[in-house]
Amino acid sequence: MKHAPAAAATQFGATPKRSLMGALGWAALALLLAWSWRGAEIKPGELIAHAGNMSIFARDFFPPDFRDWRIYVDEMLITLHIAVWGTALGVVCAIPCALLSASNLVPRWIYQPVRRVMDACRAINEMVFAMLFIVAVGLGPFAGVLALWIHTTGTLAKLYSEAVEAIDPRPVEGVRGTGAHVLEEILFGVIPQVLPLWISFSLYRFESNVRSASVVGMVGAGGIGVVLYEAIRSFQYAQTAAVLLILIVFVSVIDLLSARIRAVTI
Amino acid sequence: MSAHAAPPALQIRNLTKSFQAGRPVLNDINIVVKSGEMVALIGASGSGKSTLLRHIAGFLPADTGSILVFGRTTQADGRVAKNIRELRAEIGFVVQQFNLVSRLSVLTNVLTGLLFWVPLWRSLLGRFSHTERVAALNELAAVGILEQSNQRAGELSGGQQQRAALARTLVQRARIILADEPIASLDPESARHVMEMLAQMNHDRGLTILVSLHQIDFAIRYCPRAIALHDGRVVYDGPSRNLDVAALRAIYGNAATELLTPVRDASMPTTPVRQPIRAAHAAA
Numbered sequence: 009m010k011h012a013p014a015a016a017a018t019q020f021g022a023t024p025k026r027s028l029m030g031a032l033g034w035a036a037l038a039l040l041l042a043w044s045w046r047g048a049e050i051k052p053g054e055l056i057a058h059a060g061n062m063s064i065f066a067r068d069f070f071p072p073d074f075r076d077w078r079i080y081v082d083e084m085l086i087t088l089h090i091a092v093w094g095t096a097l098g099v100v101c102a103i104p105c106a107l108l109s110a111s112n113l114v115p116r117w118i119y120q121p122v123r124r125v126m127d128a129c130r131a132i133n134e135m136v137f138a139m140l141f142i143v144a145v146g147l148g149p150f151a152g153v154l155a156l157w158i159h160t161t162g163t164l165a166k167l168y169s170e171a172v173e174a175i176d177p178r179p180v181e182g183v184r185g186t187g188a189h190v191l192e193e194i195l196f197g198v199i200p201q202v203l204p205l206w207i208s209f210s211l212y213r214f215e216s217n218v219r220s221a222s223v224v225g226m227v228g229a230g231g232i233g234v235v236l237y238e239a240i241r242s243f244q245y246a247q248t249a250a251v252l253l254i255l256i257v258f259v260s261v262i263d264l265l266s267a268r269i270r271a272v273t274i
Numbered sequence: 275m276s277a278h279a280a281p282p283a284l285q286i287r288n289l290t291k292s293f294q295a296g297r298p299v300l301n302d303i304n305i306v307v308k309s310g311e312m313v314a315l316i317g318a319s320g321s322g323k324s325t326l327l328r329h330i331a332g333f334l335p336a337d338t339g340s341i342l343v344f345g346r347t348t349q350a351d352g353r354v355a356k357n358i359r360e361l362r363a364e365i366g367f368v369v370q371q372f373n374l375v376s377r378l379s380v381l382t383n384v385l386t387g388l389l390f391w392v393p394l395w396r397s398l399l400g401r402f403s404h405t406e407r408v409a410a411l412n413e414l415a416a417v418g419i420l421e422q423s424n425q426r427a428g429e430l431s432g433g434q435q436q437r438a439a440l441a442r443t444l445v446q447r448a449r450i451i452l453a454d455e456p457i458a459s460l461d462p463e464s465a466r467h468v469m470e471m472l473a474q475m476n477h478d479r480g481l482t483i484l485v486s487l488h489q490i491d492f493a494i495r496y497c498p499r500a501i502a503l504h505d506g507r508v509v510y511d512g513p514s515r516n517l518d519v520a521a522l523r524a525i526y527g528n529a530a531t532e533l534l535t536p537v538r539d540a541s542m543p544t545t546p547v548r549q550p551i552r553a554a555h556a557a558a
Binding site: 178179181183184185186187189192196197203204 | 359361362378386388390400439
């Protein structure tokens with residue numbers, strides 16, 4: 009045979025395909041962006057027109073006012089405590105929920121409902137949960153912990169279960185072959201395979217929870233968010249700048265630390 | 275034979291299984307293996323060896339037929355026994371890819387052989403007793419990889435991993451070992467070691483061994499009896515030494531080539547032998 013038949017050449021991509029679907033996809037994306045432009049009221053002109061105001065506003069932030077730095081650091085630590093507990097409770101609850109929403113471990117009639125509940129936990133922003141929990145347990149950090157807990161459970165359960173669904177089934181069968189109980193199969197066959205990923209996801213979630221915890225504070229759920237919100241509302245921009253700088257330093261340090269820990273565990 | 279004669283290690287009756295309607299992977303299989311036998315299960319790839327072994331351990335339900343291990347039913351008429359965990363504890367299963375948990379230590383992998391025997395609360399806390407650990411270490415010594423017991427299973431060579439898998443079946447106190455192509459991904463030297471270890475387990479501990487192989491030489495060398503599968507049917511059941519080239523050609527036709535790939539001896543210079551597997555195709 010000297011030449012591949014024309015049909016085979018086409019089938020295996022001798023000539024690149026120009027698909028109609030591809031072109032339609034790009035057109036749809038362009039339409040979506042154009043449509044959202046109006047809804048989002050994007051006005052680049054305003055940025056230029058009010059440049060003067062912006063620079064005056066920006067000048068108010070400097071120099072940052074660190075007179076009350078002790079309060080800021082204390083509140084920042086409370087934010088950190090909220091994130092620690094919100095993440096810890098989330099991890100504990102996410103593990104069983106993840107196993108129950110993994111399609112390779114449980115039948116459809118279990119994983120579908122569990123997944124929908126996790127979707128609900130994840131779909132609602134921490135801030136909204138915080139406002140709801142403030143009604144239940146009053147103003148303060150505990151409402152923040154509860155809000156992060158629910159949201160983190162939903163997010164980690166999804167990430168964890170996706171890791172479980174990607175495992176190699178053969179070692180699990182190896183454990184099953186010994187006459188092991190299904191819980192033993194999970195503990196000895198599944199968990200060791202997903203553990204590095206789970207740790208990585210949990211640390212990443214902790215980082216984002218520190219950021220979220222500073223925001224849930226704004227609705228009254230304790231921590232640095234309360235201070236930040238009050239400073240902005242009372243036009244104390246120099247103090248706002250100081251709070252923001254402390255927030256940035258904390259978040260950066262935690263990001264760096266958790267990156268280190270992740271590198272060690274894998 | 276007395277009325278109290280021990281039941282055979284394995285009894286398969288009229289076992290049939292199809293994954294697609296009208297295309298049986300296992301077609302009316304009938305096999306009896308006596309306790310203490312070492313039997314080779316021969317067949318080209320796709321002949322149904324793995325599927326058959328997986329049915330014995332109750333990993334797959336058949337369509338019809340039954341399987342008894344030491345007189346106790348593991349599955350009958352498409353239903354896996356309720357007490358399958360108890361029965362699996364008697365069945366040691368090793369496979370081509372070892373099925374060890376690569377991130378766990380070799381010792382922990384071997385300790386999983388005890389999972390049926392250890393109370394659930396204790397195994398879930400990962401608390402194996404001193405005696406249990408010693409037992410596992412003894413079996414690791416027996417298969418010759420005691421030194422590696424604290425390494426991760428994934429760091430071991432293929433041959434060492436297969437030995438760890440064998441140690442697991444020993445710790446498990448299995449009475450029958452099902453080995454699904456245990457040497458197919460090993461170098462000739464390791465392959466021979468693993469086969470010798472299986473023969474030793476059969477000889478010294480009286481374990482019944484059913485080992486699937488696709489190299490007839492190994493079957494003849496280590497297993498007195500061979501059962502040959504072809505397209506899901508038992509096409510030969512008898513002394514393995516009778517399976518010469520002519521017999522295999524009669525059974526498998528051109529597919530016999532796959533079974534006749536010579537076993538390369540470590541002492542001999544290894545000359546790559548390319549068998550014209552698709553000779554029939556090329557000619558057509």
